[in-house]
Amino acid sequence: MHTLELTVNGQGHKVEVGLKTTLLEVLRDKLHITSPKVGCNTGDCGTCSVLLDGVLVRSCITNALSVQGKSVTTLEGIIEPGDIHPLQKAFHENYGSQCGFCTPGMILASKALLDANPSPTRDEVKEALSGNLCRCTGYVKIIDSVLAAADEMKS
Amino acid sequence: MAEGEFFRAASPQEAAGLLAQHGGSARVLAGGTDLMVAVNKRMFKPQVIIYLGDAGMSGISQEGDALLIGAATPLSVIQASPLVADKTPLLAAAIKQMASPAIRNAGTIGGNLANASPAADTATPLLALGASLKLVGAKGEREVPLAEFFTGPGQSVLGADEIIAQVKVPAQPAEAKWAYRKVGKRKAQSLSVVSVAVYCSISGGQVSGAAIALGAVAPTPLLAQDAAGLLQGKTLDEATIAAAAKAAAEATSPIDDARGTAWYRKRASEAVVKQLLTELAG
Ligand SMILES: Cc1cc2nc3c(=O)[nH]c(=O)nc-3n(C[C@H](O)[C@H](O)[C@H](O)COP(=O)(O)OP(=O)(O)OC[C@H]3O[C@@H](n4cnc5c(N)ncnc54)[C@H](O)[C@@H]3O)c2cc1C
Numbered sequence: 310m311h312t313l314e315l316t317v318n319g320q321g322h323k324v325e326v327g328l329k330t331t332l333l334e335v336l337r338d339k340l341h342i343t344s345p346k347v348g349c350n351t352g353d354c355g356t357c358s359v360l361l362d363g364v365l366v367r368s369c370i371t372n373a374l375s376v377q378g379k380s381v382t383t384l385e386g387i388i389e390p391g392d393i394h395p396l397q398k399a400f401h402e403n404y405g406s407q408c409g410f411c412t413p414g415m416i417l418a419s420k421a422l423l424d425a426n427p428s429p430t431r432d433e434v435k436e437a438l439s440g441n442l443c444r445c446t447g448y449v450k451i452i453d454s455v456l457a458a459a460d461e462m463k464s
Numbered sequence: 465m466a467e468g469e470f471f472r473a474a475s476p477q478e479a480a481g482l483l484a485q486h487g488g489s490a491r492v493l494a495g496g497t498d499l500m501v502a503v504n505k506r507m508f509k510p511q512v513i514i515y516l517g518d519a520g521m522s523g524i525s526q527e528g529d530a531l532l533i534g535a536a537t538p539l540s541v542i543q544a545s546p547l548v549a550d551k552t553p554l555l556a557a558a559i560k561q562m563a564s565p566a567i568r569n570a571g572t573i574g575g576n577l578a579n580a581s582p583a584a585d586t587a588t589p590l591l592a593l594g595a596s597l598k599l600v601g602a603k604g605e606r607e608v609p610l611a612e613f614f615t616g617p618g619q620s621v622l623g624a625d626e627i628i629a630q631v632k633v634p635a636q637p638a639e640a641k642w643a644y645r646k647v648g649k650r651k652a653q654s655l656s657v658v659s660v661a662v663y664c665s666i667s668g669g670q671v672s673g674a675a676i677a678l679g680a681v682a683p684t685p686l687l688a689q690d691a692a693g694l695l696q697g698k699t700l701d702e703a704t705i706a707a708a709a710k711a712a713a714e715a716t717s718p719i720d721d722a723r724g725t726a727w728y729r730k731r732a733s734e735a736v737v738k739q740l741l742t743e744l745a746g
Pocket residue numbers: 351352353491492493494495496497498499500501516535536539561562563564567570571572573574575576577578579583584585586626627628629653654655656
């Protein structure tokens with residue numbers, strides 16, 4: 310086993326991992342942070358998305374030891390507990406979530422977009438979410454939610 | 465040690481040295497977007513991993529008329545690079561259509577080439593542009609034209625103690641014409657069924673240099689040299705284009721798989737080459 314030190318949502322952690330361990334397994338099984346979901350485990354669906362030093366990645370195909378010393382943000386870390394992020398509020402108000410399984414990944418992919426581009430076009434939102442699959446809400450309301458959040462965050 | 469060892473190479477030379485030291489049991493890891501999928505599917509059990517993320521192999525610079533792209537440069541960094549947009553827009557256009565943003569943030573150009581998939585989407589533009597690779601081994605380095613790199617599906621001339629350190633891409637002359645098209649099952653996040661890059665210099669209305677590269681239609685990414693030869697010294701008229709497209713399709717040797725049939729791939733190759741050359745003529 311190897312010792313992995315990383316920061317998750319601002320807090321430092323030290324965990325023991327193997328060569329095959331993924332960042333998703335560290336987050337869910339060792340740190341019990343469960344917003345990143347296990348969907349496909351092959352990089353296809355996006356529900357395990359997290360921000361790694363601010364960059365959107367798939368935690369299911371990120372080797373845990375490759376994130377040594379880095380900083381991870383999950384949905385839990387985008388806003389103080391008890392508060393609601395404009396993206397969360399917009400998904401709520403615009404019916405952007407049904408079962409919610411894809412939602413953590415959708416919100417983090419949207420946050421990565423809005424951090425880089427606060428006024429995206431509809432097509433830019435589509436491109437930013439192109440690796441995130443939803444099998445119940447459908448994409449129209451999700452895209453509406455992101456555009457609503459962008460408006461809210463600008464005002 | 466049951467769980468094996470994980471090394472963070474500080475340079476390409478150190479990575480190559482570690483590969484030599486650990487024989488066949490070691491594998492290098494870049495973004496992990498191919499390797500970790502294989503691990504999760506239990507198709508590959510790592511014993512020794514040599515991580516390239518800290519090996520100083522990421523970055524893009526210009527040397528004379530060529531771009532030097534570190535093999536561990538993430539695809540998204542290449543896609544966003546003003547230098548790449550300016551000097552090799554064909555490469556930027558192809559990367560833009562790969563996978564999805566999160567995969568491009570992690571996946572690297574070196575990983576895409578080393579994996580040697582027939583459908584590796586950076587291979588088609590790089591073949592058309594005449595790129596070459598700097599390979600670093602335990603005993604020294606060598607430069608290999610990309611056109612001589614792939615030897616079969618998942619196979620290349622890469623030695624057991626060698627890594628790809630750098631990709632060298634000749635800059636596109638401002639007057640060169642190019643076009644790229646990827647045909648997939650859906651727009652995003654899908655592997656190529658056929659991909660085509662065409663690249664042409666035209667002077668005085670005649671083709672003075674041409675390259676046609678195709679992906680996912682042969683055991684390796686393919687440079688259709690005979691087809692490109694038919695364009696040499698010609699004007700891009702309908703008959704010339706049709707002959708080149710036919711020759712390009714003849715050079716393919718596709719397979720049936722879940723993404724498409726061999727029959728479809730051959731016909732699509734011809735149609736897409738024709739379409740792109742017609743675009744260049746217009
Ligand atoms: C959902 C999804 C969608 C995808 N879509 C596409 C697509 O549209 N087009 C496409 O072409 N690919 C696609 N891929 C495949 C993959 O993302 C790319 O091939 C990527 O560029 C691999 O780079 P990496 O750094 O992640 O490689 P890794 O997984 O780190 O490595 C891949 C292989 O190359 C070796 N390697 C890595 N770097 C080097 C080096 N510098 N020298 C020698 N060997 C090296 C590794 O040992 C391993 O065998 C997709 C993958 C996923 C999961």
